Amino acid sequence: MRIHLQVRPILAALHSHKAAVVLLVLEIALTMAVLGNLVFIVYGNIQRAHVPTGVAESGIGLIQSIGVIGQDNPGTAAGNIAVLRAVPGVADAAYGGPPLWFVQSNPVFVDPSRKQALAKVYEFQGSQGLVSTLGLRVIQGRAPARDELPVAENATKDTEVPVLATQALASRLFADGHALGKVIYDGGSNPMRIVGIVDHLRGGITGRADDDYALVAEFLLGNQNVGGGFMIRAGDPAHLPEVLAAAAAALQKANPGHVQSKLYTMAELRENYFRSDLAAGRMLVAIMLILLVVTALGVSGLASFWVQQRRRQIGMRRALGATRGDILHYFQVENFLIVSAGVLLGALFAYALNLFLMHRFELAHLPAHYLLVGALALWVLGQLAVLGPALRAAAVPPVVATRSV
Amino acid sequence: MFGYYLDLAWRSLKRSPILTGLMVLAIGLGIGASMTMLTVLHVMTDDPLPGRSAQLYTPHLDPLPLDHKRRGDGPDASDNLTWPDAMALLKAHRATRQAAMAGGSMLVRPARADVRPFDVDGRYTTADFFPMFGVPFLRGSAWGAADDAVGARVVVLAESLSRKLFGADDAVGRMVRLGEHDYRVVGVTRDWQPSPLFYADASAKRYSDGDRFFLPLSTAVDQKLDVNGNFSSWEKNDADSRMVSPTTSWLQFWVQLDTPPQVAAYRQYLVDYSAQQKALGRFQRPPANAKLYGLMGWLAHEDLVPNDVRLQLWLALGFLFVCMLNIVALLLAKFLRRSGEISVRRALGARRRDIFVQLGIESALIGVAGGALGLAIAQLGLWSIRQRPDDYARIAQMDVQMLFGTLALAIAASVLAGLLPAWRACRVAPALQLKTM
Structure with a gap:
């Protein structure tokens, strides 16, 4: 008043x-x-x-292990994966990189002539076990079975690759909602058939809609000696740092000719990013x-x-x-x-x-x-x-x- | 008179230390934030090769097919040259000096057992690169045109790499193993890193990358060495032959042109070359698309300053403006409070202009103090920028030019802020004020 x-x-x-x-x-x-x-x-x-990438982030660790040319190295890809899996505490392991690391990004096409790119897509490629190591949630269709994986050594330019696509990508490419079973192409020569849909997988987090456009392809690796990123998923995320260190030591022992430059947990990758x-x-x-x-x-x-x-x-x-x-x-x-x-x-x-x-x-x-x-x-x-x-x-x-x- | 006014200003500021402190603090903070971001912008757009940049140009051709569309955020394929075009320009020899180049990364395998193999970034280029850019040699010299012609296995090392491999010994004449071959060291340069690294491809970190070795480009192409940078193809190319493909661009090209007629002639030559290629059916687009950028023009075209730096600069300037408004209000209060004193001076014969100058000097004095504080705050701000993980962080340092710029901006801002209050104060009617005293 x-x-x-x-x-x-x-x-x-x-x-x-x-x-x-x-x-x-x-x-x-x-x-x-x-x-x-x-x-x-x-x-x-x-x-x-704080946007999730769609993978089991808390449990995933990455070991960067690169071969040095000319140095003898007894390790093989399949052997390395087996070595990693044998480490106590490791629930799954695969050759390949996680999101927020160096993920390739390529245009994709639905027509074989590759004239009209429909979207830019993060392509995750790796060995057998990549999907389960990343802990992806398949919500439609299924993850490719082991016997349908293209064998890396025999793959030719025309080998069809079964892939998982994210839901966001599937509805971007096929507005009618029927992406399962369709064949798509990237800049390379191999046709890719969508066998399953995962809910989310973000290769990078920029805030744009195409963050969640991703394809995952597994290849069956055998005796070749490959270097690059090896991923593990710890059974108990609380012990990831110790498990990752143990896994890296085991991998180094199996590959004396490799240089291990970096170890990252997914949390560290996110922090760097x-x-x-x-x-x-x-x-x-x-x-x-x-x-x-x-x-x-x-x-x-x-x-x-x-x-x-x-x-x-x-x-x-x-x-x-x-x-x-x-x-x-x-x-x-x-x-x-x-x-x-x-x-x-x-x-x-x-x-x-x-x-x-x-x-x-x-x-x-x-x-x-x-x-x-x-x-x-x-x-x-x-x-x-x-x-x-x-x-x-x-x-x-x-x-x-x-x-x- | 100036000395007297300075004395008056000093007394007046001392009389109300809190208010004065507030104003100095406000201008210091505003200037500090603005100068931090202006310095970042200044070092990012600085001339990488003072004294030489005016003579350096980069030619650009447009060999893309008519229906080629640039992918939204992808690199512009015509930013780089194809191998056949670069070789044609190189052989034509129309400029004083010319060099083609591309970034590369190689695994160095030291002979010393105690040093593990490591990756190092460098450049594949042609002989003119060194004299054209004025690369300072410590020992030995560049390779010659003959080495370029045969793809000789020679290498020029930067001082830091030479020391890492050979210690204090003279590296010239020694062999070094890069990738799968041995190369003979012909020269050692001082660690030389223009900032920004103007001649690098758009994918390079132009403020943090530097070259630690230099190899002949022809050698790199012969051995299909890995290239750091954009490879843009507009037709299907085999991975095996894409380096020399006429439909894959990946090379940077620089020329030295000393006089304006030479520049005009070179520009014409590029158009003529494009017309000739169009007549041959290789190019489809108009020959006038061929461009010749000067060094600074090219950097402006590339627009190296990231958006977040610009955004922060705008915010900092907005902040300075708020601080200035603040000072205007405080000065207004301060000056009007002295209406009595001003009236006495006016009654004793001081002109309005004198009062105005006196108050202006008082504002400027605040500016000097604020500028000094602003300098300290800007150093703090730049230190925090240097802690960032960004590629430009390392170079965020203040130079003499920016140092004086800071003081000048602070004084200008405070005098500007003092204009309105001083104008209001010198219009006080003396008679009225004197009566109420």
Whole structure:
């Protein structure tokens, strides 16, 4: 009630400080615009960093083992897989790489002439056991049986390769929903027949729809000596680091001619993959916090100036019967009005900035609730910033009114 | 007068240390954030070969068929040259110097037993590469045109690789095993790494990659060595012959042209060459598609600055603007509070202009302090950028130019912020103020 009565005199008082008020409103509006968009960008990055790849991430480890030309090496691909599987704690193992590592990305076609590429697809290729090691969930059809796998040594240019496709890819290629049994092609010569559909498999996580376009092909590896990525899946994810180290040691023993350059758990791969985003995100958060601090300092600096300027008026009001609470509320309401004007203008600015960023940096549309959160944050910030000066104003004794300057 | 105003400004700033501190802090933070990102942009778009870049050009042909469409995010196939085109330009010898090149990676197998085999990045190129780019030799020299012609097994090593393989010994004349063959070392260069690595393919990390060895291009093609970079084919090619295929582009090509007439002549030569190839039926597109980019023009065309750096720069500048608004408001409060003092000076005969200059100097003083703080904050910001895993992180260092730029920007920003408050303050009516005093 009393607060309501105060609004008119406050507006009248602000009227005589137009320039300063306009500046403060502008500052709050700009802070709101930058803040809203920053929070949106950072939150988007964080969300992206938690998108699952569709594989059994917690249990998967990768051993990069590369043959050195000219060095004798008794290991074979099938032998290596058997060695890895024999390591205690290893539930499954295969030759091939996991998502977020170096996954090939190729265009795919549904016509053998390969004129019209329909999508860019992550292609996971590996040995027998790749599908079960990745822990993929086949939701339609089945994983290729061992006896239908193309034998790597005998495969020719025309050998048909049975593949698993992700659901997203299947519906992109065959809008009618009948992808099972269809033959598709990539840039290479072999036709690929879709024998099963898996729910999700993301080769990379960029936020685009084609992240989830993937094909998985197993080849039967035998006596050849191949180097590259070997994957294991630990039966108990809690023991993955020890199991991975043991598996790497076993693999090195079986392949004295290999150089093992890297060991990764899937969690480490994910961390590496998003490291740059997170570093940039940290910088944005820092800018955000500093921005808030600067705005708060500005608000409180101007408020203390006003308090100092109006000491006599405050004293008079106190002498005329205003309580300390009245004076306190006066400055709080004044701040609320200014911040509210800033927030309203800021919502417009935020949308304008968002449109500009969408245009230049392919950002998504800013949802309205970010603005609400931003407005709330600024109201709280404004009240906190004005609290000090307002308390000082409330502490002005009535006797000031009777003193000359 | 300047000294007096400076003294007045200093006294005035000392009188309200908290307010002054706030303003210095605000301008320091805004300048610090902006200069961090401006420095990153500056080093990313810097001239990689000062003194030589104006004479370096890269020719581009358009051998693609008419119906060829670039895949959305894929590389532009006509960014690179095919082997037959590169060899034709090389043999035509129309420029002062010319070289074809491609990135490569090889397994080095040291003779010393205590060093394990390791992979190293380098470049396959032709003899003119070294004098054209001014690669500094420590020992020995480049190979000659004769070595290019026969595909000789010679190699030039960078100092760091030479030291890793041979220690402090002179490597020239020694043999080094790369991949499956032995190569004779003919020269050792200083570790030389233009930033950005302008002559590398678009797939290279142009701010962190450098070349540790150089091999004759003809040798690499003879032995079908692995190439780091984009291979773009627009017709079916055997993996075996794609390096020399007329429908696969993978080579970078640079020429040195010393005078404007030479540049014009070379441009014409490229169009004529394209027209000739079109007449032969090899090219389908208009010969005028052939382009000659200058070094800096090529870097601009390649647009090396990633979007997130640009986005952060915009945000930082927006932040500086908010800080400036903040200072405008605070200065307004500060200057108007001194209406009394200003009125006395006016009554004593100071002109409006004098008041304006006095207040302007006070703003500038805040700018100097803010600039110094901004420098420190920018160093902190650049340090945090250097901790990033990005390819450009390592080069984020401030140079003298940016150092003075920081101070200048800070002073300009604070003087600009002081304009409105100073203007308002010098329009105070002295009579009215003096009466209420």
